[in-house]
Every structure is written in C-alpha cells, then in structure tokens.
Amino acid sequence: MKEFNNKELEIVKYIKEYLPFREKHIISTRELSIEIAEKYNIDTEKTSIAALCHDLGKRYKDDEMRKIIFDNDNIEYPKHITGALLHARVSSIIAEKEFNITDKEILNAIESHTVGHANMSMLEKIIYAADYLEPTRKLETAERIREKIFIDFDKAFLEVVLESITFVLSKNQYLSDKTIELYNSLVVN
Ligand SMILES: [Fe+2]
Ligand SMILES: [Fe+2]
Incomplete structure (x- = not known):
C-alpha cells in the first residue's frame, strides 16, 4: 500500500x-x-x-447536503436529486474548505464520480471506475471488469458506465442527463 503523506493522514483522520x-x-x-x-x-x-x-459528503443527511450546496453554490436541487447524487458535490466542497485542496483536476474527479459527464479526464474516469470496481463491494460483475481495466481501459470503463446505468434503470431511479452524455461520448467517436 502506498504510504499516506501528511495531507492524506489528515483526511484519513476525518474519515x-x-x-x-x-x-x-x-x-x-x-x-x-x-x-x-x-x-x-x-x-x-x-x-x-x-x-x-x-465520499466525504456521505457524513451528511440529504437535507444537510442540500443546505451545504445551497450556501456554497446558490443552487437548489429538486427533490428527486438525492444524497446519492448530491454527495459528490458536497465531497468536493469539503475537500476545498476543510483540506485546502484547490487543484481543479482533483476537485473535478471528486465531483464527477457519481454521474460523470462527457469528456471526462483520465483521472476522473479512474476515480469513477475504482469507486465501482473496488473489491470490498464484492460485486460479481465488478470482479470481471476489474481485471479488464488493466488491459483495455476504454472498454472496461464503458462497461462500468453501463453497469451503473443499468442499476439506476433497474431501480426506476432518475438518470442524470450528464450520465447519458457520458455514455454517448463513449460510443460515438
Ligand atoms: Fe460516492
Ligand atoms: Fe464511493
């Protein structure tokens, strides 16, 4: 395991x-x-x-997340946007405010890890994929894709996106426009 630097130790303490x-x-x-x-x-x-x-934002309840985003961005999300989606933005706000992380690439990767968007950077895609594929989740499909991601990143990443979309659709949940744009960006060149 890669050792934690001082900044990382601070974040681990918070976690x-x-x-x-x-x-x-x-x-x-x-x-x-x-x-x-x-x-x-x-x-x-x-x-x-x-x-x-x-996932730092996950320490808060939906209403608290809503308030943090409203206070910070002056945006009020409709009720169907729940904590499952809101926590990504809240996590990037905490990273910036609590840990003075100003690097846009890092903040974007935190913020885009739930719904994604078209034209994601490699760093954004890696966080999005690892979040789904990490082994403690014990998902059977994840195991297969986890091996593939080291061989053919683009193909494996598309599979991760498809798995996430399938999950959302199977639960009759709201699918973000940004996720549709992400999917389209991967299949149309
Ligand atoms: Fe998350
Ligand atoms: Fe996560």
Whole structure:
C-alpha cells in the first residue's frame, strides 16, 4: 500500500471520525485507483487525494447536503436529486474548505464520480471506475471488469458506465442527463 503523506493522514483522520462506516470502501477505492493510475501513467498523488475525498459528503443527511450546496453554490436541487447524487458535490466542497485542496483536476474527479459527464479526464474516469470496481463491494460483475481495466481501459470503463446505468434503470431511479452524455461520448467517436 502506498504510504499516506501528511495531507492524506489528515483526511484519513476525518474519515475515521465522521465516516467510519465508509472507511473500508474509501481505502479500497484509493488502492485500486492508484494501481490503475500507475498502469496508465496518471499522477498517483492526485489520484490518492481524489479517492480519499470522493465520499466525504456521505457524513451528511440529504437535507444537510442540500443546505451545504445551497450556501456554497446558490443552487437548489429538486427533490428527486438525492444524497446519492448530491454527495459528490458536497465531497468536493469539503475537500476545498476543510483540506485546502484547490487543484481543479482533483476537485473535478471528486465531483464527477457519481454521474460523470462527457469528456471526462483520465483521472476522473479512474476515480469513477475504482469507486465501482473496488473489491470490498464484492460485486460479481465488478470482479470481471476489474481485471479488464488493466488491459483495455476504454472498454472496461464503458462497461462500468453501463453497469451503473443499468442499476439506476433497474431501480426506476432518475438518470442524470450528464450520465447519458457520458455514455454517448463513449460510443460515438
Ligand atoms: Fe460516492
Ligand atoms: Fe464511493
């Protein structure tokens, strides 16, 4: 395992205090995302920070997330946008406010990890994929795609996106326009 630097230790302390129920998933997401980043020559420091911060917003309830976003961005989301989607933006706000992370690439990777968007950077895609594929989730499909991501990134990433979309549709949940745009950006060249 890659050692934690001082900034990362601060974030880990926060996770242990406010998100103990999420610690295993976050640490596992960090490990996998670093492995993928190493394979594709993406900055592992940035990857590590983005992974550690990606779910920080999950310490809050939906209403609290709504308020944090309203206070910060002056945006009021409709009720069908729940914490499952809101936490990504809240996590990037916490990363910036609590841990002084100003690097846009890192903040974008945190913010886009739930719905994605067209033209995602490699760092954004790695966090999005590792979040789904990390082994503590114990998903059968994830296991198969996890091996593939080190061989053919684009193909495996599309599969991750398809799995996420299928999940949302199977639950009759709201599918973000941005996710549709992400899907289209991957299948139309
Ligand atoms: Fe998340
Ligand atoms: Fe996550």
